[in-house]
Amino acid sequence: DQQVKQNSPSLSVQEGRISILNCDYTNSMFDYFLWYKKYPAEGPTFLISISSIKDKNEDGRFTVFLNKSAKHLSLHIVPSQPGDSAVYFCAARKDFGNEKLTFGTGTRLTIIP
Amino acid sequence: EAGVAQSPRYKIIEKRQSVAFWCNPISGHATLYWYQQILGQGPKLLIQFQNNGVVDDSQLPKDRFSAERLKGVDSTLKIQPAKLEDSAVYLCASTRRQGQETQYFGPGTRLLVL
Numbered sequence: 001d002q003q004v005k006q007n008s009p010s011l012s013v014q015e016g017r018i019s020i021l022n023c024d025y026t027n028s029m030f031d032y033f034l035w036y037k038k039y040p041a042e043g044p045t046f047l048i049s050i051s052s053i054k055d056k057n058e059d060g061r062f063t064v065f066l067n068k069s070a071k072h073l074s075l076h077i078v079p080s081q082p083g084d085s086a087v088y089f090c091a092a093r094k095d096f097g098n099e100k101l102t103f104g105t106g107t108r109l110t111i112i113p
Numbered sequence: 114e115a116g117v118a119q120s121p122r123y124k125i126i127e128k129r130q131s132v133a134f135w136c137n138p139i140s141g142h143a144t145l146y147w148y149q150q151i152l153g154q155g156p157k158l159l160i161q162f163q164n165n166g167v168v169d170d171s172q173l174p175k176d177r178f179s180a181e182r183l184k185g186v187d188s189t190l191k192i193q194p195a196k197l198e199d200s201a202v203y204l205c206a207s208t209r210r211q212g213q214e215t216q217y218f219g220p221g222t223r224l225l226v227l
Contacts, residue, residue: 004155034215036218041220042220043204043219044156044204045217089155099146099216100161101216103155103157104155105153105155106155
């Protein structure tokens with residue numbers, strides 16, 4: 001049962017344009033969402049997160065949007081840079097104090113110079 | 114601040130053999146996690162430690178997998194005997210305290226079972 005889904009295995013975007021990565025979840029008990037970025041041969045690194053009480057969180061070029069009614073979140077990267085090429089994982093957690101993360105399958109983002 | 118250390122980085126074994134992975138979390142981090150990431154999938158939590166106690170091992174295949182964190186610092190994950198489907202990257206992560214959202218991951222150990 002895949003509770004967190006990233007339906008696009010890969011995405012290619014021109015440098016300087018906007019990258020939009022999508023994530024859907026099925027478990028309404030999830031209340032905290034995170035995006036991790038992973039380069040080859042490295043572990044995932046935390047990128048940005050959002051609590052279910054918000055619908056948007058911004059950090060520099062990265063913005064995460066949450067639509068609770070649709071059980072959907074998205075990560076926007078503007079402008080996209082070659083160093084953004086990586087695999088992006090969406091993750092979700094049920095409640096504070098229970099840190100168990102459920103990860104999606106990842107989206108490989110390629111930024112084309 | 115040094116990151117999460119894992120060794121070995123790569124391991125190739127034959128099925129039915131045993132293998133062990135080691136993880137040293139970031140200094141001062143009380144909570145330690147082991148994840149299994151099969152190719153094409155996201156990481157899946159195997160076990161979570163708080164200091165030297167197990168918080169969650171509900172997804173650990175206990176018939177063949179074991180893990181310990183005896184002194185509440187570094188940890189070992191063992192597979193005995195290994196199966197072909199155990200081929201994956203094994204990731205270790207840590208957080209300073211329970212309830213902290215950001216997990217810091219090590220580089221992982223890539224296991225291939227032949």
